[in-house]
Amino acid sequence: MTVYAFYLFDRQGNCLCYREWSRPKLMKDATQDQKNTFGLLFALKNFCQKLSPTQPGGIVKNYSTDVYSLHYFESLTGLRFVLLTSRGSGDLSGVLRDIYLNVYVDTVIRNPLYVPGKSIQSQLFLSKLDSSIKALACFQDNESRK
Amino acid sequence: MLYTLFVVNKAGGLIYQQNFSETAAKLSSNDYLRLASTFHSIQAISRQLSPVHSRFGFGIERIETDTFVLQAFQSQTGVKFVVTASPETKNLKNFLRRLYELYADYVLKNPFYELDMPIRCELWETMLQRAVEDHQRASS
Numbered sequence: 001m002t003v004y005a006f007y008l009f010d011r012q013g014n015c016l017c018y019r020e021w022s023r024p025k026l027m028k029d030a031t032q033d034q035k036n037t038f039g040l041l042f043a044l045k046n047f048c049q050k051l052s053p054t055q056p057g058g059i060v061k062n063y064s065t066d067v068y069s070l071h072y073f074e075s076l077t078g079l080r081f082v083l084l085t086s087r088g089s090g091d092l093s094g095v096l097r098d099i100y101l102n103v104y105v106d107t108v109i110r111n112p113l114y115v116p117g118k119s120i121q122s123q124l125f126l127s128k129l130d131s132s133i134k135a136l137a138c139f140q141d142n143e144s145r146k
Numbered sequence: 147m148l149y150t151l152f153v154v155n156k157a158g159g160l161i162y163q164q165n166f167s168e169t170a171a172k173l174s175s176n177d178y179l180r181l182a183s184t185f186h187s188i189q190a191i192s193r194q195l196s197p198v199h200s201r202f203g204f205g206i207e208r209i210e211t212d213t214f215v216l217q218a219f220q221s222q223t224g225v226k227f228v229v230t231a232s233p234e235t236k237n238l239k240n241f242l243r244r245l246y247e248l249y250a251d252y253v254l255k256n257p258f259y260e261l262d263m264p265i266r267c268e269l270w271e272t273m274l275q276r277a278v279e280d281h282q283r284a285s286s
Binding site: 004005022023024025033036037039040043044046047048050051052053054055057058059060061062063064065066067068070084086091 | 149150167169170171173177181184185187188191192193194195196197198199200201202204205206207208209210211212213214216230232
């Protein structure tokens, strides 16, 4: 099990943070890839909300394809946290929620110099994010693959 | 508990839709058509976003939400079988493979059935009902 990448989008679709730990298939264009991801999440969220047997409901937690899984968490303010991992990682949307509560709120929201909508430059955020992801059980394989 | 079944052809058009439970979302037929095409495009984009090379390139197989799960099966010919069910439902993959067998037997072998057109075969409906009952019985 490996962790591939992390995206963080705001309400407007700006990618505030993109981190990559392992990406065997190289992207041709990073901005296009981020736009595609945001668009996919938007469409997926609407799709699931319509299909849900109970209204309101149908909040996406994760999806799996034959080779990867995408875990998703959206805060009440429209902030979208995305994690790409290999299959078999279980449901990591709770992990994303913890990253929001413990890492994002403390290091970004409480940072007086942060401008909403700009990409996150704070070293503290990036290092705390790295350590949270590395602490995951499924990250062990990243090390063994190197 | 199963909620809804969609069968989508390789162009993304809905060819069959059925609700199995009163608790399933009740939408108009236009809505179902739109949802089927939306799922088809979502699957295509998810293939592009893959961080790893994929041998088959099938896209989304399973979506988990807080109120339902969605399992999809895509055949080599591009026909997609999509089922939504309550979160604790098991064996959806096998159920879809069984549906694919029934599709091959009762829809494709029907000489009056035109490929990629909406499915209107009586035997398909009967066998589908039977497969659903078997699945409900097996999981309870």
